[in-house]
Amino acid sequence: MLDYEVSTYGDKSAADYDMLMGGGEPPEPAVAFLTSLVPTGNALELGVGTGRVAIPLAGDGLSVTGVDSSAAMLAELRRKPGGASVEPLLGDFGDLDAAVGDRMFGLVYSMCSTFYFLRTQEEQVRCFRGVAARLEPGGxxxxxxxxxxxxxMHERQYVDAFRVRADEAAFFLSLHDPLAQRVDRQQIVMAEERTRLVPVSYRYVWPSELDLMAELAGLSAVSRGSGWSGGEFAGTGRHVSVYRKEAV
Ligand SMILES: C[S@@+](CC[C@H](N)C(=O)[O-])C[C@H]1O[C@@H](n2cnc3c(N)ncnc32)[C@H](O)[C@@H]1O
Known part of the structure; x- marks a missing residue:
């Protein structure tokens, strides 16, 4: 997608991410899952956005840092109640050395397919290696x-309607390259007064490929469930995958 940069999605969606763009999903199941794995210490969210999960996660035992490439998203995070409890870092999680330096974390996590925002296999492998380097032993x-x-797999373009109202229509317009595993998409909201365009470009990953990226980075696969509350992943919907760095 021409003119698409690492901050484009965040900058274009920040103002109404929580209302419009899927940021409204309740965070409690994710928070319960993450704290059951790592109840105390330092946590890092890749692509923290408006802090939907990072804010309720911060506190008690965990201190939470969130990296995001969009200054507009981080401004929304700071504005929210509890936003000050999350340390915001402006940076690209494709280059974790530059984004977080030599800091170490017991938990690194990423929500809502945000890992796919790294648009090539090379960047994704590099991210896994960066995460492995920043994880404490056992993290x-x-x-x-x-x-x-x-x-x-046979479709090169498609349209998905996600909201149809008397005064508004919202849909995704996608171009798909199955060989590159790449989707270039406009998320379009059309209303009487204005049209909103939120572009997103991403590379999806096969679960087996994800496990291989982890192995290349020296991380072991722990579990893969169909969501935060468990249940077997049967190949559709979404999955929550957990990897661990060996404790030495
Ligand atoms: C789908 S939103 C998820 C926001 C939040 N984590 C949540 O669960 O609601 C993706 C976020 O990742 C950020 N992002 C995308 N690519 C990034 C990158 N390479 N480095 C850092 N942040 C990135 C975007 O700016 C956006 O805030």
């Missing part, structure tokens, strides 16, 4: 990811 990396679009 865990948790990824919430949508399943690849299995049913759409």
């Amino acid at each position: 865990v990396f948790v990824l919430e990811l949508g399943a690849p679009p299995y049913r759409r």
Whole structure:
């Protein structure tokens, strides 16, 4: 997608991410899952956005840092009640050395398919290696990811309606490259007064490929469930995958 940069999605969606763009999903199940794995210490969220999960996660035993490439998203996070409890870092999680320096974490996590925002396999492998380097021994990396679009392997373009009202229509317009595992998408909200465009470009990953990226980085696969409350991942919807760095 021409003119698409690492901050484009965040900058374009920040103002109404929580209301419009899926940021409204309740955080409690994710928070319960993450704290059951790592109740205390330092946590890092990749692509923290408006702090939907980071804010309720911060406190008690965990101190939470959130890296995001969009200054507009981090401004929304700071504005929210409790936002000051999360340390915001402006940076690219594709280059964790630059983003967080030599700090170490017991928990690194990423929500809502945000890992897919790294648009090439090379960047994704580099991210896994960066996470492994920043994890304490015994630390865990948790990824919430949508399943690849299995049913759409033969489709190069498609439209998904996600809201139809008397005065508004909202839909995704996607171009799909199944060989590169790449989707270039406009999220379009059309209303009488204005049209909103939120572009997103991403590379989805097959679960087996994800496990291989982890292995390349020296992380072991722990579990893969269909969501935060458990249940077996059957290939559709989303999965929550957990990897661990060996304790020495
Ligand atoms: C789908 S939103 C998820 C926000 C939040 N984690 C949540 O669960 O609601 C993705 C976030 O990742 C950020 N992002 C995308 N690519 C990034 C990158 N390479 N480095 C840092 N942040 C990135 C975007 O700016 C956006 O805030």
